[in-house]
Amino acid sequence: MKARLSLTARLTILFSLSSAVVLLGLGVLIWLAMDSHFADEDYAVLDDNVRLVRKIAAEGPMASLPQRLGQALEHHPGFVAEVRNADGQRVYATHGFDFGPAQAVATAAQRDTFAWEQRGQAYRGLRAVAQVPGAGALRIVVGMDTALHAHFMQAFRKSLAFYTALAALASGLLGWWAARRGLAPLRTMASRARTVTAHKLDERMPVEAVPVEMADLAATLNAMLARLQDDFRRLSEFSSDLAHELRTPITNLMTQTDVVLSQPRDAAKYREVLASNAEELQRLARMVSDMLFLAKMEHGITLPSAEPITLEQEVAALFDFYDALAEDKGVQLRQRGSGRITGDRLMVRRALSNLLSNALRHATAGKPIMVTIVPRAQAGADAVDIVVENEGETIPPEFVPSLFDRFSRADKSRARPESDGTGLGLAITQAIMAAHGGAIAAESIAGRTRFVLTFRARREQDIVRT
The missing domain is CATH 1.10.287 (Helix Hairpins)
Incomplete structure (x- = not known):
């Protein structure tokens, strides 16, 4: 299996590479700026030398010009010069220096400034034309050896590479330290998570102590x-x-x-x-x-079938079924309102049957059980509420939220009531409502208990089928 880098190592590598790139880019910019600065200084010196040649040529006769130029220019180390008259004849040239490459570069480039290499040395040059009274136009080519600057730039490049590598290493160490410190809350969360077991689920992550x-x-x-x-x-x-x-x-x-x-x-x-x-x-x-x-309902909340359902008809059919039991208990079944939904008829009937059976089990004798159908608008969409209400013993408020749990009983002693219920009716009703995209709610106040089924009105083609 291929080894994976930790997040700390990845951040360290990325930080080191980023620092190296930034430092290297900064070093290249400095190097280019220095090289440009040295070039400007060299060409400024060459320009001064051109003016010096013009001045010397203008101060005396043409015949003594080579001697005068030699005396003035030969004391400049690394400086070379060549002067030709209008006919192209050489008037003066630095002794032992071949100006052929310089002339070729100058002619080909058609520029005042140029650079070339000769005998392993790099030169920068300047070409100019001087109008001298009595001598006509003089073509002047001056150049200077850049070995000193090249040596400095080479040393600078080595220093730059060394300090860039050193800075990248230092940045990597600082990046590792910063990443490790910054990710410390994650390690704390991981250690907390490792303590979570089936018998210890009360452990929580430190929200306030993390970034x-x-x-x-x-x-x-x-x-x-x-x-x-x-x-x-x-x-x-x-x-x-x-x-x-x-x-x-x-x-x-x-x-x-x-x-x-x-x-x-x-x-x-x-x-x-x-x-x-x-x-x-x-x-x-x-x-x-x-x-x-x-x-089945919890693992795949789908409806076997979907059809339009007239709710008042379903309630009336259930009243006929429970009429004998209600008569034995001395309870009246009453209905009001009407509404239509789209859903599975058998599921809807089972949900209503569970609520009616629960109401009959706990209703006070002589008190009616009221089923009310209320169409209404919910969040901009049509909905239908079915309210099943009875009078009886008040359900404790702390028990109401768990009414729809499986085997939920208000009597914690779990004494079985006289009915043969399994304690799953309300849980099944809640699952049926979830399958229809609806909801169920309950409240019990002052001896009156209400269960409300809320069906969201949907078209038949919107129902998911198995």
Whole structure:
């Protein structure tokens, strides 16, 4: 497996390279500026020498010009000169120096200033024409050896390379130190994260102690840990509740079976025990079926079918189904309002049935159960609310947020009510509402409990199907 560089190493390398490039670029600019400065100085000196030649040529006769130029120019080390008359005849030239390359460069370049190399030496030159009374036009070519400047520039380049490398190394060390210090909060967060286990989910990232660039990451991780802690808590509670819910019917089945098998019984007793066992098995079957339905809804929230649904008709059909039970409990079922939605008919009916069954279980005898259908606008879109309301015992406020958890019971002793409910009805109703893109809410104040189903109006083609 290819080794990966740490973030500190990457930042150090990038910082070192950036510093080296910046320093090298600065050094090149300085080098070019110095070379240009030396060239300007050299050409300024050459220009002074041209003026000197003009002055000497103008001060005496043409015949003595070579002697006078020699006396004036031969005392300048590294300086060379050549003077020709209008006919191209050489009047003066530095002894032992070949001006052929200089003349060729000057002619070809057609410039006043030029540079050339001769015998391994670099020269800068200047070409000029001087009008001398009595001698006519003189062509003057002067040059000077740049060895001194070249030697200085070579030494400067070596120094520049050395100090650039040294500065890049120093920048790398400082960059490593800065990156390590700057990434220290990440290492702190990593050490905190390593302490998080299934039994220790209360650890949080230090939001206030990290830079602002990492504060958002720390806050996001804290929110994730909070969700995990809450989900883990709910999962633990669900596991405990599930074990309790399964243990009770299984214990009943085992106890009754052991008792009836402890000694011979008549056929009527066996039938009685088998009927009781069948009821417990039906309860277990309903619980398993509800659990499978919830698992399917949570892992793929889709609708098997979608069709227009007239809500008042569905409520009336459920009233017919629960009419006998309501009469036994002395409770009246009332309905008002109307509305239409698009969704799965069986799911919507099951959600309403769960709420009606829950209301009948907890309603006070002689008090009505009211189902109200209210079309309304929600965030610029059409929506329909279905309110199921009954009077009965007030649900404690601290318990209301967990009403839709699996096996949720207000009675913490988990005493089974007289009904055969599995404690999954409200959780299933919430899953159905999520599949329809809606929501469910509950409130219980002064003995009046309300459940509100909110369906967002959607077209049939907008519904996702399996």
